[in-house]
Amino acid sequence: MTTIRLTTAQALVRFLANQYSERDGHEQRLIPGVWGIFGHGNVAGIGQALLQAAVTGEADLPYYLARNEQGMVHASVAYAKMRDRLATFACSASTGPGSTNMITGAALATTNRIPVLLLPSDMFATRAADPVLQQLEDTRGGDVTVNDAFRAVSKYFDRISRPEQLIPAALAAMRVLTDPVETGAVTLSLPQDVQAEAFDWPAAFFRRRVWHIGRALPEPDAVERAARLLRSARKPLIVAGGGAVYSGAETQLRAFAQATGVPVADTHAGKGAVPWDHPYAVGGIGSTGSYAANELAREADLVLGIGTRYSDFTTASHTVFANPDVTFVNLNVARLDAVKHSAEPLVADARLGIQALAAALTDWATGREYQTHTRELIARTRNIEQECLAPDRNTGPLPAQTQILGALGEVLDDRDVVINAAGSMPGDLQQLWRARDPKAYHVEYAYSCMGYEIAAGVGAKMADPSREVVVLVGDGSYLMMAQEIATMVSEGLKVIIVLVQNHGFASIGSLSESLGSQRFGTNYRFRNGDSGLLDGSVLPVDLAANAASLGADVLHATSVEEFRTAMEKAKAATRTTVVHIETDLYGPNPPGHGWWDVPVSQTSALDSTRAAYETYAAHKLTQRHYL
Known part of the structure; x- marks a missing residue:
């Protein structure tokens, strides 16, 4: 049997470069590249292997640098979503916090049933230097590490404690990634010493493999x-x-x-x-x-x-x-x-x-x-939609978010991709956005993860560079994860980011008010010395300046007409462009035609909460099991 002597990381890189998916006669790379942030745990393992592959040409597996480990998982999910789950990325992270940063992304992928391959680094398999930097010492067992937290949010999890274990584990990982039913986050936990350990690998392990994704026939x-x-x-x-x-x-x-x-x-x-x-x-x-x-x-x-x-x-x-x-x-x-x-x-x-x-x-x-x-x-x-999108609907000094969505819909083409995930915008979009293309509406609402949007813009643009990609993000989500703007810039990706600034959490603020909690803790304000609450004046936060500092071009708009003009400029641009506009925190939003079960306190000293509970109890009477 012909063998090739490689480290575990070098073998994994060579293996991944030769995996393909096929459906309806169309083949494509299953793993077109690897996202990563290097630190101790993967810099001398996966990092060295990717460098060697790039320098020697022994494996075609490009490396992409993210700015946040959660962000690179989101980018991979967005890419896979745009590719109908037929291709995705691998994500490599360093030991400890670098790896656990990916757990939120893993939960999002599995909840949405989108494939992504996670390669978190782990502690020494030999335990020669226990406890090492960033190691969790669990008194219940010596084999427990923080990476065990991935088990609950992964469709497949394996820890590679010896090099030869990679062979069945890697094949099992590909099986799950290409399964239309069981797909989601796939995690191969890689102890840092095992990544660098050499082994004589059977050459057949690296052959070109095509994973055929069939269509289940109805009985x-x-x-x-x-x-x-x-x-x-x-x-x-x-x-x-x-x-x-x-x-x-x-x-x-x-x-x-x-x-x-x-x-x-x-x-x-x-x-x-x-x-x-x-x-x-x-x-x-x-x-x-x-x-x-x-x-x-x-x-x-x-x-x-x-x-x-x-x-x-x-x-x-x-x-x-x-x-x-x-x-x-x-x-x-x-x-x-x-x-x-x-x-x-x-x-x-x-x-x-x-x-x-x-x-x-x-x-x-x-x-x-x-x-x-x-x-x-x-x-x-249609009449309700037109009333919501009307340019003169809001009478306040700031435009309503719905007016911005109306203007955006007029500017964008049918194939342009709109990305969103959290806040008040998903609700507005579900009622008001007029999608004609199945890839033009990219709203992650299974995990509804704040911070998904900008990172997803990276993955969506990489998946289909021919489309204009527009990220819709509120100030709350922007502050959660804006770092991948730097990734867009470094990779030369042209993405438009519509940054809607309303100085607070509009969606949760409205929900809080409806539940009798009076928008408590949902506005971005100074602490009031008299009340002791966060209800003072507006914070002097300049998110547009922040976006510019990350390398994006920034356009400002203060009205619906200025926004429309800015969007036309952004579409004509060749670089990542942020269009910043302030909107009215209090809406108005589209009328509600449905209910959402969010429990209200059954007893309270607040009149607002007691009134909200009466409404809640009435809705609960209409709830049922479908039997």
Whole structure:
């Protein structure tokens, strides 16, 4: 047997450079590169291996320098999301805090079911120098390290305590990364001494491998059962989730809705699968859903979920599907999601499942009265959207966030990517953003992680440089993680960052007020010496200057018209550009058509909290299990 003597890190780099994914005849690199920040633990392991690969050409695996370990995981997730989960990056971090910084990113990846390969460095496997710098000494066992925290947020975890363990572990990691059902964060924990240890590796370990990602076929009997239920429905509704996009089922879904007259609502991950102006597109559904989608959901006697995991925002915390006789048919590649809400499961790839249902329903469509009702609700929703986006809607000195979104929608093209994750913007976007392309709406709302946005802009732009990438970020999320602006600049990536400054947490402030907590602790203010609270004057924070210090060009706007002009300049620019605008912290926001279950104190000395609890208790009466 031919062998090659390499360190564990050198072997891993060579292995990763030869992994490919394939679906529908299209091959691409599964791991096109490695993100990293070097420190003790990986600088002489993975770092040396990547340098050697670059200098000698023995492995084609480019290295990218991030500024924050969490940020590089977010960038990898955004890249994978744009590539329909068919490609992702590896992320290398140093021992201790460098590695544990990736845990939030790992949780986000696994919650969203997006593949990412994490390579956290670990303590010495030999324990020759215990305890080493940054080592956790756990009295329960000598083999416990901080990297064990990755177990809860990884779809696969392995610690490579000897070089030869890498062979089965690396193959298992690729299996999980390319599994449409079980994918998420994959963690190979690498003790720092093992990374540098040499071993005689079988040459076959480094051969070119193609991981074929097939499409799960629907069972004919399951298709027939689902079709039978659809035929019996008078008011069916489709809920399209991320699975419809990752499967590339947009064409099939649009044709199915057109042929059958079944309206299509979408989740954040599914927005754009059916364009906003499709005759049966009714918009976002759930807690921040549109008027049309939620009205149809309340009436629906059958819900066809396609590639959705039914988060509480999608179901409005189990209140939006209000018909006492509602039944569910769930088309999903994951049985976990296919059986939710006591559904009739159709376990299959979304594209093939829709095609099978369409073939079984060629002579069926919804009634004319229901189709007319759907069109009327869509028309009413369009009027609500226009009122929210109207340039003169806000009468205060600062523009409303909705006005900025309206202007942004007028400036951007259909293929331009809008990125967001947290705060009040996801709710505004779900109701108001008019997506026509499934990759143009990039809102991470499974983990809704503050700080995702700017790092995600890096990954999205790398995944498709032909698209304009626009990051929408509030001051709260910006302050969480703005460092990757420097990465954009160093890599020559042109990204537009719309920095909305309202001096506080707008979303949580509004939620706090609705729950009787009076926006406590949600504004960026000096501490008031008289009250002892953070309710003094506005802090003199200059986020635009901060962005400029990181290397971005900065444009300022103080009105909707100035913002529109600044955006045109930013689109024409060739460098990362930040457009800074102050908005009204207090809205106005789009009207609410759904509920979200956030518990309110059952007893309180505050009148505001007692009143909020009465409202909460009334909503709880409408909550149900779908049995």
